Every structure is written in structure tokens, then in C-alpha cells.
Amino acid sequence: MHNPERGGWDVKNNNAQRASKHFETKADAMDWAREQAKKDGAELIPHKMDGTIQNPNSYGGDSCPPRDTRH
Secondary structure (H helix, E strand, O other): OEOOOOOOEEEOOOOOOOOOEEEOOHHHHHHHHHHHHHHHOOEEOOEOOOOOEOOOEEOOOOOOOOOOOOO
16 A cells, blocks of 8 residues: 555555555565565455555455456
8 A cells, every 4th residue: 555654665464554564665675565464365456556456356266256367
């Protein structure tokens, strides 16, 4: 999620008050978040600068997986 106060991008767990980690670029944030989601079997929900959701991806036991073949 974009951090307008500090600049850069924050990676935050669902329902967390604070960011897990802060990055200067979205690419770095996405790389780290993707690895964490894979390791934890979690869902990755990236956001655009305006806060809207962009291409979510589940790395866990999704009971209704999407038919997305890009990932």
C-alpha cells in the first residue's frame, strides 16, 4: 500500500495496525510480500496508489480458486 506520509510502499498483514516492512519502490514491496504470502499460505492483495485493489493472488488453500492462469 502506498504510504503518502513517508513516501514509498508499505507491506501490511491483514488487520494489522502497523506495516510489517517499508520499501522505496512498489516492485521491492511486491517481491517481499509475494515471498511472505507464499511462505505463509496467505492471500496477497496489492493496492494501487489510489488505494484500489490490483490483481490479488492467493497462495493458500483457497476453497474457490480463480481461473487466472497468469500466476
